Amino acid sequence: MDEPRVPDEPPPARLPDLFTPHDLPPLGEVMADGCLVRDTPMGPPRAVAPGYGLPEDPADHIRQLQEVEALARFAEIRRVALVADLVEAAPVIEREERVPCGGDGTPWVPEFLAVEIGGALGMGEVRARLFVSDTLDLKWRHPRLWNRMVAGDIAPWQALMVARMCHALAWDGALRVDAATGDVLPGLAWARAKRLVEGEIAAADPVAAVERERARLNRRVVAVAVRPGTTAAMNVFGVLDTADAEALDETLGQMAAELGQSGDESDLDTRRARALGLLARGVLPAGRPVARIYLHVWAESTVARVEGHGPLPVDELPGFLSGCTVRMTRVIDQRESVPVDAYEVPESMREQLVVAQPVEVAPYGSVPARSSDMDHTVPYARGGSTEPDNLGPLGRRAHRARTHGGYRLTQPAPGLWLWRTPLGQAFEVTNRGTRRVVA
Structure with missing residues (x-):
């Protein structure tokens, strides 16, 4: 069996000192009286005890929740990093051999290492081997995403899932997906991130994407x-x-x-x-129902996007559109938009907004813009104009929170929405995702 291909560039740097074991709270300190009683990465010592011993200020609850989430994420990052380090450091014992475990381009591992890791993590060998495989793929095939995970910008489970989605790609294909998505995924809701990665996987290997689509059709x-x-x-x-x-x-x-x-x-x-x-029984509706499918195709792209569904290889478009009535719409230039003297959003303007902002502009939102309300950032009743620079798609729940729940929303620049929550959190939202900011 051929030896694995090793990247020309060295693997990304190890975790910073922030994540060394002595910085994680010992088990006794975490569990004493059900409280966390030491410094956290986000503030001074606090006692965090679910359901009791908490201060009455709801905003302080939110701050403590952020601290607990950060600590849990740091612990999970450390777990993934330890497995990656162990793959490099673990010796081959007695008659054991090194065997492939991750995707193309990852180092081989001691044959029984997954058994050892499974015992440490309380999981069976099959699940442990999958965890090792995902970790190898993430570190050696997705260097950008690995570094963003180490920095705490993306949850480890999401980064590992992306690596698993790309497992079948060749090494250079995985690197291509990482180059296109590694710095974009942080801040996206998982539903959006998953669709983005699926599209880049199809673009990285169009032939395999076509084969997958045809195989799915054969399973109707x-x-x-x-x-x-x-x-x-x-x-x-x-x-x-x-x-x-x-x-x-x-x-x-x-x-x-x-x-x-x-x-x-x-x-x-x-x-x-x-x-x-x-x-x-042969009963038909009155008239002919019309189902609309929105298909986005970019010049020179090998992959189209079926709105609400996912990527589709361009070569599959003739079969996909067979029997459909197709209406072509040119690319919309938002500079041509002019305000209208009405509260209602014209269809042409709504289409511009959907193309520019495909999902709602709520923090970490995932509701498709086409099924959202078009919200006036400056309310129409207070003099706000009906134009793209004063509009943004919001799902019904987020729209109600903004209207009736005390959530404040401004649009300091076109395409940039700033949220402030009643309990003091602040977020910036663009079509590239969400970023937490200091309130």
């Missing part, structure tokens, strides 16, 4: 199964191609609405289930 299925314990209902499960699934969803929605208008007082889910049964 619709099945009806007995529902245990009842004869009144059965389970229906299906995997359809995206266009068919969107059309079915739109049709069921329209038929459910028609049933409601005709006097059916069942909830929406029940009416949608009834609608599927009516479709099976």
